[in-house]
Amino acid sequence: MLVIFLTGAFAGMVLSLQGFYTLNRFGSAALLGPMVALSLIKELGPVLTALMVTGRAGSAITAEIGIMRISEQIDALELMGLNPFRYLVVPKLLAGIIVLPLLTAIFNVVGIFGGYLVGGKLLGVSAGIYFGEMANYVDMQDILGGIYKSLTFGVLITWVCCYKGYYSGFGAEGVSKATTQAVVISSVLILIWDYFMTSVMF
Amino acid sequence: MIRVEDLHKSFDGHEVLRGVSFQVGKGEILGLIGMSGYGKSVLLKHVAGLIRPDRGRVIIDGNDMCCLRHKDLERLRSRFGFLFQNGALFDSLTVFENVAFLLREKTKLSDQEIAEKVLYELDQVGLAGAEHKYPAEISGGMIRRAALARALVREPEIMLFDEPTTGLDPIIAHHILNLIESFHKRLKFTGIIVTHEMPKTFEIIQKVALLYEGKILTVETPAEILSSDDPIVHQFITGSIEGPIQYNY
Numbered sequence: 090m091l092v093i094f095l096t097g098a099f100a101g102m103v104l105s106l107q108g109f110y111t112l113n114r115f116g117s118a119a120l121l122g123p124m125v126a127l128s129l130i131k132e133l134g135p136v137l138t139a140l141m142v143t144g145r146a147g148s149a150i151t152a153e154i155g156i157m158r159i160s161e162q163i164d165a166l167e168l169m170g171l172n173p174f175r176y177l178v179v180p181k182l183l184a185g186i187i188v189l190p191l192l193t194a195i196f197n198v199v200g201i202f203g204g205y206l207v208g209g210k211l212l213g214v215s216a217g218i219y220f221g222e223m224a225n226y227v228d229m230q231d232i233l234g235g236i237y238k239s240l241t242f243g244v245l246i247t248w249v250c251c252y253k254g255y256y257s258g259f260g261a262e263g264v265s266k267a268t269t270q271a272v273v274i275s276s277v278l279i280l281i282w283d284y285f286m287t288s289v290m291f
Numbered sequence: 292m293i294r295v296e297d298l299h300k301s302f303d304g305h306e307v308l309r310g311v312s313f314q315v316g317k318g319e320i321l322g323l324i325g326m327s328g329y330g331k332s333v334l335l336k337h338v339a340g341l342i343r344p345d346r347g348r349v350i351i352d353g354n355d356m357c358c359l360r361h362k363d364l365e366r367l368r369s370r371f372g373f374l375f376q377n378g379a380l381f382d383s384l385t386v387f388e389n390v391a392f393l394l395r396e397k398t399k400l401s402d403q404e405i406a407e408k409v410l411y412e413l414d415q416v417g418l419a420g421a422e423h424k425y426p427a428e429i430s431g432g433m434i435r436r437a438a439l440a441r442a443l444v445r446e447p448e449i450m451l452f453d454e455p456t457t458g459l460d461p462i463i464a465h466h467i468l469n470l471i472e473s474f475h476k477r478l479k480f481t482g483i484i485v486t487h488e489m490p491k492t493f494e495i496i497q498k499v500a501l502l503y504e505g506k507i508l509t510v511e512t513p514a515e516i517l518s519s520d521d522p523i524v525h526q527f528i529t530g531s532i533e534g535p536i537q538y539n540y
Contacts, residue, residue: 156382157381160377160379160382161375161376161377161379162379162380162381162382164336164339164341164373164375164379165373165375165379165380165381167341167368168339168341168368168371168372168373169368169369169392169393169396169397170365170366170367170368170369170371170397171365171393171396171397172365
């Protein structure tokens with residue numbers, strides 16, 4: 090949660106800082122609020138949250154399942170007549186689907202307030218203009234689009250990280266390689282999938 | 292009860308099993324001996340259906356392990372108990388939770404009944420008082436005994452032991468073998484024990500199979516094996532460096 094708060098706040102702050110100077114050149118500083126909000130809700134929120142979750146939770150999932158694999162705990166589950174997929178993957182998949190949109194929403198809210206902190210308190214954009222214009226330009230479709238993205242990222246991260254853990258190689262080195270691969274593959278897939286989702290939805 | 296027919300398995304081109312065949316009758320325990328790293332555990336995992344053979348069959352009570360549907364395999368496996376070399380306890384659960392795990396998942400026993408059963412089994416293996424400890428907090432011998440309690444708590448019909456005493460001091464090793472013997476008397480399971488613990492293990496088994504160069508060289512009673520004239524069997528039993536078995540040290 091702290092990671093999401095920090096990255097959300099600073100992403101919003103830097104967007105606001107850069108956005109203000111760019112928009113100011115065209116005399117459109119009043120659109121700072123919508124610019125920060127739309128950038129966060131449609132792109133940066135889902136993507137950065139997904140990348141943070143990959144680094145924090147995805148790596149932990151791969152390591153946990155990988156260690157269970159090499160210490161024969163998964164074999165033990167199978168030999169009890171239990172389905173390891175049901176016990177290890179399904180709960181994590183559900184958690185990913187539920188948690189990603191929630192964390193993304195928190196990221197967005199914190200980011201928007203971070204943006205206001207810089208735009209409003211530091212650079213002089215009034216709260217009324219910042220939030221008022223935001224309400225004019227951001228519609229439900231933008232918000233839903235972001236939520237859909239984060240849902241699919243939740244599935245993607247969990248799927249990749251569980252798979253790499255489940256089929257990790259032997260020993261500590263095998264688990265370490267699997268964890269690295271899981272984080273790298275998930276991160277790259279998030280960006281690729283984000284492009285396709287954006288091109289279809291918006 | 293357990294029949295293995297012409298089992299072949301290779302890993303990365305290296306042939307580990309080259310036509311293994313043997314059978315274990317109902318209620319019997321077979322000791323599986325052989326050189327280290329030459330496929331005994333692999334063979335045991337074939338019997339459990341954890342590894343698929345390249346060729347050959349493992350038949351349990353008339354069911355070919357390779358051809359069962361997932362549900363049927365799960366059902367068959369619920370009659371198994373398996374004691375792994377390192378115990379394979381779930382490290383995020385306490386000893387009590389490990390032993391109770393299968394009862395919670397596969398039976399309709401009440402919490403009270405489960406607790407009674409688990410504490411009884413833990414008492415049987417000498418772990419009374421250690422039920423709230425995590426695997427990382429107990430010794431190798433205790434892990435092995437907790438794993439034994441976990442494997443036997445559902446009273447399996449088939450028990451597979453992968454080197455149950457390796458790496459333990461002689462007294463604990465003896466204790467574990469005694470436990471296996473007493474459980475066998477109580478539950479009458481059919482079992483396979485992969486072991487190097489000779490001749491102590493021979494006291495609790497009915498037959499011994501020697502795996503040599505990917506095949507079962509002989510299946511005999513412990514007494515026959517101990518008095519065997521076969522130079523390979525003799526060298527293996529006596530542990531002599533001189534003889535037909537040559538290691539690449």
